[in-house]
Amino acid sequence: MDSFPILSLTAYAPLIGALLIFFVPAFQGEKAKAVALLASLVSLALSVLLLVDFEKNAEFQYVEHVEWLSGVGASYHLGIDGMALLLIALTTVISTIAIVWSWDTVQSRPREYFIALLVLETGMLGVFMALDLFVFYIFWEVMLIPMALLIGVWGSANRVYAAIKFFLYTLAGSLLMLVGIVATYQDYYQQTGVRTLNVLELQQGVYGSTFQIVVFGAFFVAFAVKVPMFPFHTWLPDAHVEAPTAASVILAAVMLKMGGYGLLRFNLPLFPDGSEKWAPYIVVLSIIAILYGAFVALVQPDMKKLVAYSSVSHMGFVTLGIFVNIAAHSVDNLHGFNGAMAVMLAHGFNTAALFLIIGVIYERAHTRQIAAFGGLARSMPIYAAFFAYFMFASIGLPGLSGFIGEFLVTLGTWEYNKLAAIITFSIVIFSAWYMMWMFQRVVLGRAKGEMPDPHDGALDAEEKAMLAAHGDGHGHGHGHGHAMPAVSGGSHDHDDHHGADGVVEYPDMTKKELWTLIPLAVLTLAVGVYPKMVFDYVAPTFERILAPFLG
16 A cells, blocks of 8 residues: 555545535535535545554554655655554544534535535645645645634634634744744754755754754744643634534544644654753643633533633643653653543544534524523433533543543653642542533523422522412412423523423434434543553654653
8 A cells, every 4th residue: 555645545535525516516505515525434434444554563654755846845745653643533533523513504605614624624634644844834724724714604603703813823823833944944954955844854953952942932832822722722712612513523623633743743853852941831831721721611601612611621631741751851651642642532532522512402592501501301311311421521431531541641740740740630620510510500400491399499589479470379380390481591582492381392313413423422432441542553653752852
């Protein structure tokens, strides 16, 4: 398979689908959806083939190298290692799920919508494959426009503001990274007389300590914005709240991982001295992000915003895992790095699923406010079961994917500072708090419109008056479970979802919704039960990345 351009075909299959939809007038409506799904399935099938065929102990595989701008030193250079392979597989799975989810939820400009999704998928795949900084930067920028369009055109009320904020934050980070690329390119040329943007060649350069500290910072800010890491995170809640469900899924599951990937692929191998100097400060920022994201999530009234801030907290474990062993000068073990990789994958499965779960109820009620719901388990038991499953996965229940990564990061942190490890792992308590609080309010408790038992002391004055007016004349109504008159608030004023007793009810999950969640449920269980299959892929990659720190 070495001579077959499987990486290019995997990356460009979605782009070919987008071009077909754009240029062929016959591909309208349902046909455009079918082309989009087929193109994404081709990439998914090829990524599965890569997983099966990949030699875990080899270096970069399936390399494609074509001279391009020889005078500048840029070439079309693709190749993958174990880390990139897992993220490519995650990208193709999530992109296919996003297209399936969007099948009947996007009514406005569906043709353009699916084009944007497909171009975005090509950009994301290219980022994980590029071994030339020029090609990497092109793919990095290709992602920016379709995601901004998905938010700005198909988002909610404040979509334009969120799209512009996302665009400006990401662009600012990209420009800093471009400065770092040019500086590294010029410094290597001065050392060797060779003009190259090949990442593997640039890693062989000997850069001064001050140069590494400064240029590391330029790359770091670009990737920290994408993670997003405190204090570069403020674009994320707005983007998630305003984005359509499929865009939120891709943003959380894949695009945030590009920050962690960039730090591992470029910052550490190119600038080992800079990494050691920056590591203690990044560890502190990571711990702040973990705590800050959890505390702010506790007070969110919007389900999407709560999950968005939980992402800030979870992704803090990624940056902590990457840098804590370097800060502790204990890179001879891979606890932190393995943990960071496991967190990236687990967050990809669990948070994507939570955004889909929020999207399920939003399609029915047209609101994401936690206060607008209650007792959904009564009419949506399958929905409640999936919600509970991914809630427990997100808070780190052992046996599901969310546990092992955060546990390993904490082990690595323990070697650096025991107090920092205790503080970091204690955040599990707050994760359980805000997730279970949301679950209890939305899924359990009273359904909207249902009165409590008048004898349990839970009635407020207004409810007592309403029950007296509609009850038996003695203020007792008809006992436990008696329905209130139609309630107001949220979308329930204009949606006819009241049962025979006046209680607000919604239909349970559709087959399409189940098809989007079942693969994620299987993956989060598989990684949680047998994480070794992940570590076997990435261990050789991390050993090569850490080689300069062991010399």
